[in-house]
Amino acid sequence: MLLKIFIYTLLFKLASLTAGDFTYNGFKGANLSLDGLAALTPNGLLRLTNISKHDQGHAFSSVPLQFKRSSMDTVISFSTVFVFSVVPEYPMYGGHGFAFVLSPSMRLLQTLPSYYLGLFNATNNRDPSNYIFAVEFDTLNNAEVADIDDNHVGIDINSLISNKSASAGFTSDDDGQFKNLRLWSGEPMQVWIEYDGLNMQLNVTLSSLGKPKPKIPLLSSTINLSSIIMDHMYVGFSASTGIAYSYHYILGWSFMMNGKVPELNISSLPQLPQTMTSSKDKTKAISIWLPVSLSVLVLMTVAAARMIMVRKKRFSELLEDWELDFELHRFSYKQLYKATRGFKDEYLLGVGGFGRVYKGVLKDTKVEVAIKRVCHESRQGVREFVAEIVSLGQLQHRNLVPLLGYCRREGELILVYEYMPNRSLDKFLFCEGKSTLSWSRRFWIIKGVASGLLYLHEDWDRVVIHRDVKASNVLLDGDMNGRLGDFGLARLYDHGGVPQTTHLAGTVGYLAPELFRTCRVTTSSDVFAFGVFLLEVACGRRPIDREKADNQEVLIDWVLANWRKGTIMETRDERLGEEYVAEELELVLKLGLLCSHPLPTARPRMRRVTHLLHGDIPLADPLLNQLITKDSTFVKYEGSNAYAMSFTSMSSESLLFSGR
Ligand SMILES: *[C@@H]1O[C@H](CO)[C@@H](O)[C@H](O)[C@H]1NC(C)=O
Ligand SMILES: *[C@@H]1O[C@H](CO)[C@@H](O)[C@H](O)[C@H]1NC(C)=O
Ligand SMILES: *[C@@H]1O[C@H](CO)[C@@H](O)[C@H](O)[C@H]1NC(C)=O
Ligand SMILES: *[C@@H]1O[C@H](CO)[C@@H](O)[C@H](O)[C@H]1NC(C)=O
Ligand SMILES: *[C@@H]1O[C@H](CO)[C@@H](O)[C@H](O)[C@H]1NC(C)=O
Ligand SMILES: *[C@@H]1O[C@H](CO)[C@@H](O)[C@H](O)[C@H]1NC(C)=O
Ligand SMILES: *[C@@H]1O[C@H](CO)[C@@H](O)[C@H](O)[C@H]1NC(C)=O
Numbered sequence: 001m002l003l004k005i006f007i008y009t010l011l012f013k014l015a016s017l018t019a020g021d022f023t024y025n026g027f028k029g030a031n032l033s034l035d036g037l038a039a040l041t042p043n044g045l046l047r048l049t050n051i052s053k054h055d056q057g058h059a060f061s062s063v064p065l066q067f068k069r070s071s072m073d074t075v076i077s078f079s080t081v082f083v084f085s086v087v088p089e090y091p092m093y094g095g096h097g098f099a100f101v102l103s104p105s106m107r108l109l110q111t112l113p114s115y116y117l118g119l120f121n122a123t124n125n126r127d128p129s130n131y132i133f134a135v136e137f138d139t140l141n142n143a144e145v146a147d148i149d150d151n152h153v154g155i156d157i158n159s160l161i162s163n164k165s166a167s168a169g170f171t172s173d174d175d176g177q178f179k180n181l182r183l184w185s186g187e188p189m190q191v192w193i194e195y196d197g198l199n200m201q202l203n204v205t206l207s208s209l210g211k212p213k214p215k216i217p218l219l220s221s222t223i224n225l226s227s228i229i230m231d232h233m234y235v236g237f238s239a240s241t242g243i244a245y246s247y248h249y250i251l252g253w254s255f256m257m258n259g260k261v262p263e264l265n266i267s268s269l270p271q272l273p274q275t276m277t278s279s280k281d282k283t284k285a286i287s288i289w290l291p292v293s294l295s296v297l298v299l300m301t302v303a304a305a306r307m308i309m310v311r312k313k314r315f316s317e318l319l320e321d322w323e324l325d326f327e328l329h330r331f332s333y334k335q336l337y338k339a340t341r342g343f344k345d346e347y348l349l350g351v352g353g354f355g356r357v358y359k360g361v362l363k364d365t366k367v368e369v370a371i372k373r374v375c376h377e378s379r380q381g382v383r384e385f386v387a388e389i390v391s392l393g394q395l396q397h398r399n400l401v402p403l404l405g406y407c408r409r410e411g412e413l414i415l416v417y418e419y420m421p422n423r424s425l426d427k428f429l430f431c432e433g434k435s436t437l438s439w440s441r442r443f444w445i446i447k448g449v450a451s452g453l454l455y456l457h458e459d460w461d462r463v464v465i466h467r468d469v470k471a472s473n474v475l476l477d478g479d480m481n482g483r484l485g486d487f488g489l490a491r492l493y494d495h496g497g498v499p500q501t502t503h504l505a506g507t508v509g510y511l512a513p514e515l516f517r518t519c520r521v522t523t524s525s526d527v528f529a530f531g532v533f534l535l536e537v538a539c540g541r542r543p544i545d546r547e548k549a550d551n552q553e554v555l556i557d558w559v560l561a562n563w564r565k566g567t568i569m570e571t572r573d574e575r576l577g578e579e580y581v582a583e584e585l586e587l588v589l590k591l592g593l594l595c596s597h598p599l600p601t602a603r604p605r606m607r608r609v610t611h612l613l614h615g616d617i618p619l620a621d622p623l624l625n626q627l628i629t630k631d632s633t634f635v636k637y638e639g640s641n642a643y644a645m646s647f648t649s650m651s652s653e654s655l656l657f658s659g660r
Pocket of ligand 7: 265
């Protein structure tokens with residue numbers, strides 16, 4: 001008898017190992033293994049992340065599933081369906097996204113948050129011995145991992161660089177049109193992932209919750225998963241946060257080996273937390289307590305009042321007494337709302353470091369503008385900031401993007417700039433294939449940006465430190481002139497005044513080494529970033545590129561090493577072909593190195609830089625030669641950049657982190 005029970009339990013165990021199918025309509029009592037930020041809410045939602053920044057969460061089914069009958073065999077077909085919702089903390093700016101994962105272990109240790117999605121770290125990304133298969137639902141655009149946009153689904157094999165990806169959406173069965181879906185809209189969405197082991201076909205399909213499964217998958221790919229999937233794998237989810245964060249929820253999940261996955265029972269899925277108390281209920285409550293004869297009238301009044309309130313709320317903004325001085329530069333929120341048809345996604349130009357940028361057309365003047373929505377957490381310092389912004393609006397220079405004005409709402413500052421039709425320089429520099437930007441155009445842009453920066457540093461009545469000079473902050477106007485943009489970060493201080501020391505802001509890869517010690521921005525730290533910018537334009541690559549071999553990863557180090565070897569010209573953008581002026585190119589490369597000299601005192605000032613670029617004075621600086629003979633008294637580049645690179649999670653976005 002005992003033996004029988006033993007055999008039965010053994011058989012049962014084996015069966016659960018091989019079959020392993022499950023359906024969770026909500027996760028109450030589910031056998032999951034959670035770590036990091038992941039938690040089950042009391043009503044049975046699986047919440048992968050919360051508002052903790054730079055962190056991650058994993059949730060795996062505790063039982064491994066058998067994906068192969070033997071290690072040489074093909075992968076058994078599988079299919080899964082789940083419902084998720086991504087709720088960003090700020091409606092304008094989502095966190096990093098999440099992924100459905102197959103992993104040989106349910107402990108994903110030593111993985112990084114942010115764009116690594118809690119799946120990999122800087123060393124094992126792309127390593128074939130990861131045995132990780134994932135489908136990512138990514139809500140930020142990270143150039144480092146070749147993301148296509150900030151709202152996509154991708155198939156990832158041992159790497160965050162997707163084998164195949166597509167903007168989120170579905171093909172409608174009715175009219176065959178592709179309809180976009182915004183992953184981080186907060187609305188629940190349903191996903192089907194199906195793999196046919198025999199034909200090695202993988203399909204990923206997405207739709208809004210409650211809609212039938214679209215016939216045409218969003219992604220369909222033929223992939224031999226035999227070498228990626230091991231005999232036994234754990235299935236689950238991984239999600240991460242960065243500077244920005246979203247709540248990532250899974251509402252229900254069903255998994256099936258070798259068959260068609262059962263559909264979820266949508267009516268029994270747990271409810272997402274309510275962010276607003278529904279005003280519908282209030283109207284109902286009022287009407288019950290009133291005599292029927294009056295209720296119609298009251299309901300009409302309530303409806304009208306609600307409409308006004310909604311309208312008011314929609315267009316509500318913050319205006320305080322001190323702002324009256326800045327009235328001329330103030331836009332009403334309604335004006336901007338209309339200019340962008342309600343900040344519709346189709347008017348989105350891109351996501352910058354601190355918020356989203358929209359294109360708009362001002363109704364009365366028909367002027368095209370770029371509208372940047374910047375989220376900020378506290379009200380402190382806003383007054384100071386607005387004062388700065390407005391005075392920056394008085395800056396007039398042909399190499400600066402004109403700031404037209406601002407608007408303020410709760411927790412949000414909106415900046416209105418003149419629209420630059422040719423967008424930003426990095427789009428031209430880092431695009432695939434042949435570059436459309438000739439050397440003469442590049443040199444022209446460089447000289448323009450230098451003159452813009454000189455104006456900020458020395459030629460205006462106050463010193464303006466830009467703080468975030470880089471190719472993606474150089475915008476191109478209708479005539480392809482380079483103009484420095486994004487003064488959102490710039491802070492002013494009077495000539496001779498004490499620089500701000502509260503925050504360190506800028507972008508990894510462009511930060512002068514002394515900033516990590518002092519957090520004190522100076523014109524000289526701007527010059528450092530300008531030096532990196534020069535190298536970017538001449539070499540046609542980003543300052544830090546993890547896809548490159550170790551000794552080429554950091555642009556400055558690589559150019560410097562080549563210069564020491566006497567091969568500096570070999571670092572030029574090879575897409576230029578033979579069409580470049582060697583003297584100019586060499587000047588730009590060497591000047592780039594000099595400007596990004598590790599010692600602040602060794603960097604030239606912008607006036608000198610402009611003279612050098614215009615050939616008014618020759619570049620024959622003894623300091624340059626000191627760089628060649630690797631003097632140990634120098635602050636080493638390698639050290640500072642290794643430090644910068646330890647902020648791997650921060651990607652190429654501008655960032656702001658508290659200093660002392
Ligand atoms: C969950 O699964 C693990 C691994 O099979 C098992 O040891 C554990 O007892 C299960 N827990 C529950 C509550 O079923
Ligand atoms: C997020 O979740 C983790 C784990 O449940 C918890 O320790 C942490 O306090 C939470 N953070 C916030 C800001 O609620
Ligand atoms: C990355 O993860 C692997 C394990 O997957 C680990 O061996 C390695 O040490 C990690 N690297 C870092 C830098 O944490
Ligand atoms: C795609 O998948 C294969 C494995 O099937 C892998 O070797 C390759 O590096 C992947 N990545 C890309 C970007 O194609
Ligand atoms: C994937 O989609 C294609 C096209 O709709 C379909 O023919 C194929 O059967 C699907 N495969 C799986 C595994 O669902
Ligand atoms: C799939 O990959 C496995 C392992 O690399 C290989 O043995 C098998 O022949 C491949 N199957 C096909 C159909 O190419
Ligand atoms: C779905 O869930 C609802 C509510 O829990 C239940 O009444 C209904 O029978 C379920 N339907 C199916 C097909 O299981």
